[in-house]
Amino acid sequence: MSDDPETARQIAELAASDLPLLVLDVDDVILEFIRPFPRYLQSRGYELRFDSFALNGNVFDRATGERAPKEVVHQLVDDFFVVQDEWQEPAEDAAETIANIARAAEVVLLTAMPHRHWATRRKLLDRFELDYPLLTTERAKGPAIKALRGNHPRPVAFIDDMPYNLVSARETVHDAHLFHLMADTSMRALMPPLPDGITMLDQWRDAEPEISRALGL
Known part of the structure; x- marks a missing residue:
């Protein structure tokens, strides 16, 4: 089970x-996923930098240049799944x-x-x-x-x-x-x-x- x-x-x-x-x-x-997700992030004011094989630590706030905290990345992924049918x-x-x-x-x-x-x-x-x-x-x-x-x-x-x-x-x-x-x-x-x-x-x-x-x- x-x-x-x-x-x-x-x-x-x-x-x-x-x-x-x-x-x-x-x-x-x-x-x-890897193709549409960065475009989705940009629509939310973030960007994905391919510095390592992970999402956490590689999502950045475009306005401040700071790394997005883990909980923000988690929320962005969850929000993406809500509208996945528009992107994937x-x-x-x-x-x-x-x-x-x-x-x-x-x-x-x-x-x-x-x-x-x-x-x-x-x-x-x-x-x-x-x-x-x-x-x-x-x-x-x-x-x-x-x-x-x-x-x-x-x-x-x-x-x-x-x-x-x-x-x-x-x-x-x-x-x-x-x-x-x-x-x-x-x-x-x-x-x-x-x-x-x-x-x-x-x-x-x-x-x-x-x-x-x-x-x-």
């Missing part, structure tokens, strides 16, 4: 499946690639965001015909992926842009196939080396063979 009760409730509503399981992060994996679009080739895989696999979207934004994100994804089950979680992703797999020993692949989410999956579902993919790779040079056992994917158009092989498709 997921250690987030609301995530567990969402998982319980899904129909049981024994198909190979592909779990996908949303922000900067299937929906662009699918990553290039994501929809087509996922649709091909979904012909023979169960695809579930697992996004780390406050549960209260579920409906807005659902509406946005449906607009782009990304109508796969959507789960929100406010805690570690690994337990949610374990619960999604259930008791069937089916292959599992998980794609995320944040290494710590992939590590969480590895610690919880030991045989999961883990992939790092970013819709926008401009920050990848700032990222620490990936932990062992995680495969880097450069773009969606080249990802399908790797994912299909991992899932035995």
Whole structure:
């Protein structure tokens, strides 16, 4: 069971499946984030400087030049999710690639965001015909992926842009196939080396063979 009760409730509503399981992060994996978020910040009087692989510490008040405190960054991200449907679009080739895989696999979207934004994100994804089950979680992703797999020993692949989410999956579902993919790779040079056992994917158009092989498709 997921250690987030609301995530567990969402998982319980899904129909049981024994198909190979592909779990996908949303922000900067299937929906662009790093491209639109700086433009959103500018509309709010802030700017994002790519000094390190993080949001906290890299958002600056344009009027004063001072770093935005952590709580301000948190609020800006939350405010962005309120209006995400005005800013975010699918990553290039994501929809087509996922649709091909979904012909023979169960695809579930697992996004780390406050549960209260579920409906807005659902509406946005449906607009782009990304109508796969959507789960929100406010805690570690690994337990949610374990619960999604259930008791069937089916292959599992998980794609995320944040290494710590992939590590969480590895610690919880030991045989999961883990992939790092970013819709926008401009920050990848700032990222620490990936932990062992995680495969880097450069773009969606080249990802399908790797994912299909991992899932035995």
